[in-house]
Amino acid sequence: MESPSLNTWTVIFLIAGAQGLFLSLLLVLKRSMAQYLLAGLILLFSTCLFYYVAYWTGYLPYLPRIAGLCLGINYLLGPLLYFYIRSRNNKVYFRELHLLPFLLYVLYFLYQNYVAESRNISFDTAQIIIQNAHLFFYAFAIHRFVRSTGSGNSTHSLYRWRKQLAASFTGYVISFLSYYILVWSGWLRIEYDYMISMSSCIFIYFVGYKGFVNSELFNHYDRPRYGRSSLSKRASDAILDELKSYFNHEKPYLQSNLKLGDVASKTSFSSHHISQSLNETEGVSFSDFVNKYRFEEARKILSSPESVGLRIIDVAYDSGFNNKTTFTNVFKRYEGMTPGEYRDRLLKIT
Helix, strand or coil, X not given: CCCCCCCHHHHHHHHHHHHHHHHHHHHHHXXXXXXXXXXXXXXXXXXXXXXXXXXXXXXXXXXXHHHHHHHHCHHHHHHHHHHHHHCECCECCCCHHHXXXXXXXXXXXXXXXXXXXXXXXXXXXXXXXXXXXXXXXXXXXHHHHHHHCCCCCCCCHHHHHHHHHHHHHHHHHHHHHHHHHHHHHCCCCHHHHHHHHHHHHHHHHHHHHHHHCCHHHHHHHHCCCCCCCCCCHHHHHHHHHHHHHHHHHHCHHHCCCCCHHHHHHHHCCCHHHHHHHHHHHHCCCHHHHHHHHHHHXXXXXXXXXXXHHCCHHHHHHHHCCCCHHHHHHHHHHHHCCCHHHHHHHHHHHC
16 A cells, blocks of 8 residues: 655645635634635635545545545535525525535435445445536526626626626536546546646635635625615615605606616605615615516516517517617516517417
């Protein structure tokens, strides 16, 4: 048996893992619940790195058998990132049910390592397939959520940050699957084995760079947006009620160039108070609020028999949208299908 040893690659991965631990600590010190999720995510990636290094260098047999639980960490990566991107300000999204697959893996691990007389290889293979499916499921769920928040916000820093996180996580998921494809095909070489760890390093360094070189990205998570505002909950509700009344009766959303300042001047409320009322009471931005009304108007037009001869772009303009792309994205967000598909379905029913 060869004695444990390090090489250039494993040293690089050890350094990356150590920096990941340091980065996790810095995020924890921010004392934001959403940042705790990100810190946990980076900590798990770093732990995986240390485990892989122990395996490659021959130190793994010297670790307690329970260290093998690290192979199940992938059941936590997707849920933690999903929780993180769905959190905003100090409102943390967390659902215990998402952790069930990891708990089931723990039971599987304990059975295979401490109860069963010998390891069942077919169980191991099935577990790997499930783990890859689990990762792809969360990659899909994360991208779907990010797309749903992108309508009218493609230049928003928070939306871009979420999109970049989704893309980097997808890169890790693909590299993870590629590793097992190479294993099962018999083409695996040690250089290919390193690619999962390299994708983990990229994730760690990416988050570190974005988080501390461009720290303003985290402002959406770290502090309440309107912490210094004197607007009360009752006043915020009153503003929202009058705003809805104005939109229902005057239909300003039909103006394609409608701006927050325009509405403020018509309702006698400040732009800041309108924005705060929408954000804190409805949990939406002004553009989302307006686009919801435009969507309802478009659905009303498409439900009319007279819309059969209209082009989709005409429906978009008549509803207040100024381009077909935004119209289609918003419509799919609320209805789950394109405007054309929605009209075709109504025609079949009638």
